[in-house]
Amino acid sequence: MAHDLLDAEDLQKVRECLAGNPDAFEVLFNKYRGRIYSLAYRYVQNKEDALEVTQDVFVRAYQALASFQTGSKFYTWLYRIAVNRAIDFVRARRVRPQIEMSEIGDEDLARQSPGPRSPDPAKALDEKELRQKIRSAIGKLSDKHRTVFVLHALENLSYKEIAEVVGCSIGTVMSRLFYARKRLQKELAGYVG
Amino acid sequence: MGGCDKLELKLGALLDGELDSQEEQELRAHVAGCHLCRSRLQSFQVLEREAVAAFRAPEPTENEWGRIGAGIREAVAGARKTVAFPRAQRSPLIEALVPAFALAACLVIVVVIGILSRVNREPPRAPDVYSSKEYEIRVEPLAPEDEDGALWIEVTRG
Numbered sequence: 001m002a003h004d005l006l007d008a009e010d011l012q013k014v015r016e017c018l019a020g021n022p023d024a025f026e027v028l029f030n031k032y033r034g035r036i037y038s039l040a041y042r043y044v045q046n047k048e049d050a051l052e053v054t055q056d057v058f059v060r061a062y063q064a065l066a067s068f069q070t071g072s073k074f075y076t077w078l079y080r081i082a083v084n085r086a087i088d089f090v091r092a093r094r095v096r097p098q099i100e101m102s103e104i105g106d107e108d109l110a111r112q113s114p115g116p117r118s119p120d121p122a123k124a125l126d127e128k129e130l131r132q133k134i135r136s137a138i139g140k141l142s143d144k145h146r147t148v149f150v151l152h153a154l155e156n157l158s159y160k161e162i163a164e165v166v167g168c169s170i171g172t173v174m175s176r177l178f179y180a181r182k183r184l185q186k187e188l189a190g191y192v193g
Numbered sequence: 194m195g196g197c198d199k200l201e202l203k204l205g206a207l208l209d210g211e212l213d214s215q216e217e218q219e220l221r222a223h224v225a226g227c228h229l230c231r232s233r234l235q236s237f238q239v240l241e242r243e244a245v246a247a248f249r250a251p252e253p254t255e256n257e258w259g260r261i262g263a264g265i266r267e268a269v270a271g272a273r274k275t276v277a278f279p280r281a282q283r284s285p286l287i288e289a290l291v292p293a294f295a296l297a298a299c300l301v302i303v304v305v306i307g308i309l310s311r312v313n314r315e316p317p318r319a320p321d322v323y324s325s326k327e328y329e330i331r332v333e334p335l336a337p338e339d340e341d342g343a344l345w346i347e348v349t350r351g
Contacts, residue, residue, distance in 0.1 A: 022269060029265060033258065041250035051253060055261045059268040131247035138244065152209065153241045154248055159211050174211070178202050181237055188240065 010074035018065060025065075029058050032075060035155070036082045042150045043086035044093075045135065053089050057082045076164040079151070083165060087143050130191055137187035141180055148173055149180040197229050204234050208241075 010031075016024035033054060040053035061081055068077055138146060144166070151157045151165060152173075159173045166173070200223065206212050207220050224230045253261075323330045331347040 022266075025269065026262070026266075029262065033261070037253065038250045042248050047251050047253065047257075050250065051257060051261055055264045055268075058265045062265070062269050130243065134244055134247040138248075149244075150248075153244055159206075159209070174202065174206055177209075178205050181205055181240060184240055184244075185236060 007073050011070055014065060014068060014070070014074060017062075025058075025062055028074070032078055033058075035075075036078065039079065039082050039150065039155055040086045040089075042154055043090050043146075049089065049093070053082070053086050056089075057085050060085065073161075073164065076161055079155075079157070079161075079165045080167070083147050083151075087147075133188060133191050134184075137184050140187065141183060145176050145180040145183065148176040149184070152177055197227060197233075200230060201233060204230060205237060208234060208237050 010028065013024040013028050017028070036057050037050050037054045040057070041047070041050035044050050044053060057078070061078055064081070068074070138149065141149065147166060148162055151162045152159070157165065159170045159177075162173045163170045168176075200220065203212065203216070203220055204224075207217060207224070212220065224234055321332045323332070327350060329349045331349075333347070
């Protein structure tokens with residue numbers, strides 16, 4: 001029910017935007033910028049590129065707004081644009097995600113999250129190595145398996161929402177997710193699990 | 194063991210809360226008594242927890258968001274200038290007349306092309322004929338689509 005209300009609000013903003021009110025699009029941007037940035041970051045794995053992808057996603061969404069089918073959900077439509085754009089970006093720049101993030105991301109995170117971190121340097125190194133291994137393993141998944149894993153495990157989308165974003169059946173989502181998990185388990189044997 | 198392998202696909206769905214209540218109940222009962230499935234389920238849980246930790250994105254600053262927002266506004270303003278008359282703002286009358294305008298424009302183009310092609314077409318050139326008592330020679334240019342600038346020469350005995 002709450003979801004339906006949120007969807008209705010989004011649709012209202014889309015209509016206002018199409019009627020010539022650009023402020024309505026700003027509301028949508030402020031609402032979804034964090035989620036789109038976070039999704040882009042999973043693919044490009046550095047902050048600047050993720051911000052660039054985020055900007056591009058919203059510009060493209062604005063330009064394509066007239067083609068948005070009001071029967072569907074705005075945020076799944078936006079996610080679809082974001083996934084496609086992020087995949088294209090990685091392909092175009094041939095980013096090696098696991099390397100870039102290990103150099104930039106962990107430092108950023110260290111500054112931002114003063115949470116419990118291991119005081120033992122050897123253990124901290126292990127944690128860093130583990131994260132690097134995980135990123136590398138996820139980076140090795142095919143686009144379709146990585147997308148399903150990222151949308152579910154990292155973005156908390158339901159199978160139904162993922163099916164809408166990706167444009168496949170719920171059964172396909174389930175089997176792709178299963179395959180992705182099995183592949184990751186295999187890649188990370190000895191590190192995780 | 195074979196049964197457990199078949200259930201493995203559903204373990205992920207159990208973890209994700211995507212099973213219907215009856216299936217969930219049955220699978221939970223199985224997992225409670227099956228060491229292999231329990232360990233597989235735990236392994237999925239650990240994997241996802243670690244993946245979340247590995248991919249935590251650094252939060253952009255307000256300045257960075259401001260820059261991105263400005264970039265979008267600029268691009269969007271450009272798009273509005275390009276699309277001076279967006280589809281959603283057309284009045285119903287104009288919407289209804291668009292196909293008629295398009296048809297009329299096509300007809301005008303066809304008529305203009307027809308007229309121009311008639312105006313530009315050279316009249317068919319009569320062959321040059323050279324004759325003597327014994328021979329008649331007709332020299333006739335070939336049609337341009339056959340061979341540009343070629344001539345057809347026909348020699349007949351008189």
